[in-house]
Amino acid sequence: MLTNLTRRTLMKGAAVSGLAGALGGRVAFAADEPLGITLVVPSPIGDVGWGHALAAGLEPVKAAYGDKVKVTVIENIQEGPDADRIMTKTVADGNKFLIAGSFGYQNGALQIARRNPDVTVLHASGFQVAPNFSPFAAKYFQGTYLLGMAAAALSKTGKLGSVSAFAIPELITSVNAFTLGAQAVKPDIEVSVVWVNSWFDPAKEQEAAKALMAQKCDVIFSNAQDTPSVISACEDAGVYGFNLNSSMKKYAEKTYLGCVATDWSPFFKASVDAHIAGTFKGANAFLGVADKVVKVVDWNPDIPADVMTKIKEIEAKIADGSFSPFTGPITKADGSEGVAAGATLTDSEIVAMDWHVKGVTTPLPK
């Protein structure tokens, strides 16, 4: 069962259930009730993007448990008091498994977890942990490194670009790994970044992509855009482009370089299993290629075969843990040492990264 709710129908529902409550008293939940799983996301769920990837991650859970789970997706909920109220309501309605799909839901979701020890909460891209509260994030940088290799092989101008939402560590690491991957193929390649300072403004994102193309960037990394704004501009201009989360190949049949896709289903499934078994333990889930959460799909056939072979080798090494994009020596953009030769950044150092590697020409906003 899947019910798609918008805020409006939710409020209508709330009014109706409030009425029913007033008339007939509270409905008790029996032990054999299905497990209510609610996903709350900040943006509308389209055919692509972040919200779509999260919702798609619940499909295998539904397939595995059938009638034993009831999944509700609540989309387009702004971070803030609105989200807190809606998450509180969904838990009060008896849903015991909550997926809070945005960083800004953190405080409200954590309070819900503390007040309701029998509820399991998964929270996107946060850092707080509680016994029944796990933050989760994807190691996008593992995928962007691989796409950097492909981009360098295809670039004629030696200049790559990235349209990026906000200068936060998660996005900075993706740009850095992209640059390092490109340098592994062509050491003197340069990367320009345009920070649009918005999670959602398709027109501005497209302008940014065009600004990069005007500077002769011929492969563009759409870093955290939920719509095909950048990807379709790439197809129009005949430059390669790639993005995160879910494939946008249908918007750029010729110039789609690939997608750093996220498949949350292994993590969601394992968490639901643990919740039902009563063994769930909150922990920081930073998941990548090895966890089968991050996966590069839809590789462009234009990528030369020898480069593709190299990419596949590195991908296998990332999966078995013998390679990390952030193994030194790595120089920062300002010339100082970022990672010493032979050293590898730990997960906690990666999630706190606030510097660009050498080769990124745009200064990082302070």
Next chain:
Amino acid sequence: MNAIEFILAGMLAAATPFLLAALGELVVERAGVLNLGVEGLMALGAVLAFIVVYHGGGHVMGFVAAGLGGAALSLVFALVVLGFRANQVAAGLAIGILGQGLSALFGKSYESLTVKGLPKLALPWLSDIPVVGGLFVQDVVVWLSLAATLAIWATLAYTKTGLVVRAIGENPKAAHAIGYPVVAVRFAAVAFGGMMAGFAGAYAAVVYTPLWADGMIAGRGWIAIALVVFGTWLTGRIFLGACLFGAVSLMGLAAQATGLDVPSQLLSSLPYLVTIVVLGIISADRRLLKLNGVASLGEPFDR
């Protein structure tokens, strides 16, 4: 193409959504009505145009649908504020929110889909000039918007219709006393403003960024309203303001792409800063504001 050429080539297209919506709002305000619902009217126009174009109706029909939709919703606003003399600020905000809600509802199954934009037309000779040539390679809607700017300027400044609209905005009682239908003219002005906002939304969704996504207008309607004040209710200044805003926002992106060492947050806020500064300079001259300001703006008409 260097950064300057990029800005010059993109400036007019970036300015067009602001320009179309601001021209409409100019006429509305000149008639003495303040419509703050532009953002929602643009969103509604955007989704209607997108749906029509997506289903193969073509860009012309898309703009027609957007114009009709914008006009229809703004007539609801007109009915509330002119018919029932409700507070214009509150009613405008409400209509704006309604427009955004309707756009999300209609656009639900079109989320993140794309359509083909319009080809760019180059003016012969002019487009071959180095550096500034890009200015003369624009899509047909940009050229039509420039024509509309001229037409609205000429109408307001030199025709009897323009004079009647301005008189009604200046002193509705006097205009009524000499026999002009104040409420009817205001209805027409509001509908015109709604149509232009619909066009502006249509341009954003089927030409400039040819895709639909809920919330894609992203505050442009508010900028359009600000531009009307910024331009002290004068067509030429509103045009310059829209171009300035478009150019400065492209400049911020181009500066980053070239690797200029300026914080991107500053660059992102630059269009707003420039607008505020210019607004401040203009408002400093009280005489100018008094001369061009609309005396009865936002006041309900009581005969």
